Amino acid sequence: MNYYIRRFAQAIVTFVLGMFITFALYRLVPGGPVQALMADRVQQMKEQNQQIDQQELAQMAEQLTGINPDKPIPISFYEWLRDIILYQDFGESIMFQDPVFDILFRGMPWSIFLSVYGLLFGFTATIAVGVFMAWHEGTKIDSGLTVFVLVMRSIPYYVAAIVMLSVLAFQWGIFPTGGRAPPAADPGFNWEFMIGVAQHAALPILSNFIVGFAGGAIGMRALSVRVIGADYLRSARLRGLSTNRILSRYLTRNSILPIYTGFMMGISGMFSSNVITERIFQYHGVGWFMLEAVKNQDYPLVMAAFVFFSGITVVAILIADLTYGLIDPRAGTGATRESY
Structure with a gap:
């Protein structure tokens, strides 16, 4: 029984660790998704002569990606993983304008x-x-x-x-x-x-x-x-x-x-x-x-x-x-x- 428990634990740790590394790269890569979305929104606001609100930009990025760019990576990863496990919420697809979880199951x-x-x-x-x-x-x-x-x-x-x-x-x-x-x-x-x-x-x-x-x-x-x-x-x-x-x-x-x-x-x-x-x-x-x-x-x-x-x-x-x-x-x- 201990053998099976160890194997399950190793599988879970491997899976979570892989997701964390990918998530960290997702956040840290220059010109990554969060920065790209915020940059696009800033450009749209400038073209429309709107006032740029950093808090609004952060909320918009979090709504679309499920990631809060203002929080540290470990905390942001925990919240992202929590939303996936508890609410099956991967964020919203930018292209299809539907919840990502629905698209996956489609x-x-x-x-x-x-x-x-x-x-x-x-x-x-x-x-x-x-x-x-x-x-x-x-x-x-x-x-x-x-x-x-x-x-x-x-x-x-x-x-x-x-x-x-x-x-x-x-x-x-x-x-x-x-x-x-x-x-x-x-x-x-x-x-x-x-x-x-x-x-x-x-x-x-x-x-x-x-x-x-x-x-x-x-x-x-x-x-x-x-x-x-x-x-x-x-x-x-x-x-x-x-x-x-x-x-x-x-x-x-x-x-x-x-x-x-x-x-x-x-x-x-x-x-x-x-x-x-x-x-x-x-x-x-x-x-x-x-x-x-x-x-x-x-x-x-x-x-x-x-x-x-x-x-x-x-x-x-x-x-x-x-x-x-x-x-x-x-x-x-x-x-x-x-x-x-």
Whole structure:
């Protein structure tokens, strides 16, 4: 129990510390968001021949960003974090004129939808192809798949996304050219809307699939080759077990364990890659909103997106750390290791 408590505490400290460092840079960088907003307001007042009120400027900046520029950084950070935890208040988006929390939840389900399916398909293909290559080690099948995977791995996901969009959407018209769902479809559990959502998500998910698939197939092959030489696998062959049973129950199950942590961390990497993918396909998820916020200097929305991506990363690593002992009982937990 103490092990799990320590891990939760470390995750919380890491998350809060990361937010504090970002918040401090948010405040201290010359020409940062607070100063930029106040400078824009001063320029507007000068053009309108209005009297400049510093207190009014500070209140305006605090209302938009959720940050009081007149208070010390630790106190201002505490108030900002308190508003997030108690009131889900990240401030107000400068570009969209809506609460940032509402904008995040507007795009979050769509980003999760893309990332989860892209990662699951990619991870499944990684396991299947890696094990298949190892089982046929040294053959032409192994050589051909190795070349194919290396070529796929060398292609950046955004290049693949642009090519697929150009060919499959614009030239051949197989998939929609952008968006999350058909504009004319009524949102809800109806066939028109659900099929439209699947069609619009197909190319972004395929882009994420390429990232997840090409990244780990070679590693899975190497791990599987090591397992093939184990004594228990030879014993399984001598016992006359079928090839499918050996591949699924012995080879795959034991080869997958070392890449489990990488799979969990891949969740955070997949969300990060969605920033470009969603922009290419005009898919309005968290990544699309974040890039628009960066382009338009919408600092409150940028900070909220950073908190979202940081939280996903910390939670994924924490889940991997807490559940690895369940996936591989031989590993145990920190409570059973001599190093703790």
